[in-house]
Amino acid sequence: MNCEVITPDNEHEYVGFWARVGASLIDCVIIILIIMPLMYIVYGESYLYSEDMLLGGTDALLNYVFPLCATIAFWTYKSATPGKMAIKATVVDAKTGNPLTLKQSFLRYFGYFVSTIPLGLGLFWVGWDKKKQGWHDKMAGSVVIRIRSKGTDKVTFSQ
Known part of the structure; x- marks a missing residue:
């Protein structure tokens, strides 16, 4: 199968920096609105004033494991996080236009750390x-x- 490369000349456009920043901010607000009340319930007011990097197992689950699992689930099953959905963007395989595989999703997530360092x-x-x-x-x-x-809500490629 010979796939066409996604280009801005066809029915798709690449989403740029500022739109993606906006989508990430939406995602961050959603995550904070979920995690903060739960952290407060578990750790009380001490959570708000603690200088510790990690307060315990619940902290690790809520602040590290939950965002990882939620993000990968959204990329794998919806091809977008809520922020990307809000700006009508999707994350797809660059060669096929298909949703990301689980492996690609993990690589992309951990690639954020590499990109940030x-x-x-x-x-x-x-x-x-x-x-x-x-x-x-x-x-x-x-x-x-x-x-x-x-x-059209699916990426199409010529054969």
Whole structure:
């Protein structure tokens, strides 16, 4: 099967830096609205004033495991997190246009850490790359696109 590369010239466009920042902010607010009350219930007021990196097992589950699982589940089953859905963007395989595999989702998630370590350079890369890929996208073989044409909600490729 010979797949066409997704380009801005067809019915899709690559989603740029600022739109993706907005989507990430939406996702962060949602995560905070879920996690903060639960942390307060478990740890009480001490959670708000603690300087400890980790307060216990519940802290690890809520602040590290839950966001990981939720993000990967959204990428795998919906091709977008709620923030990306809000801006009508999807995260897909860069070659096929299919939803990300579980392996690609994990690579993309952990690629965020790689992208962030050198002063966020891998995240800013979205603004300079012709396919609007950050380092995490390049690691996972993913792109973030928005469908231009009406009535289509699936990426199509020529054979």
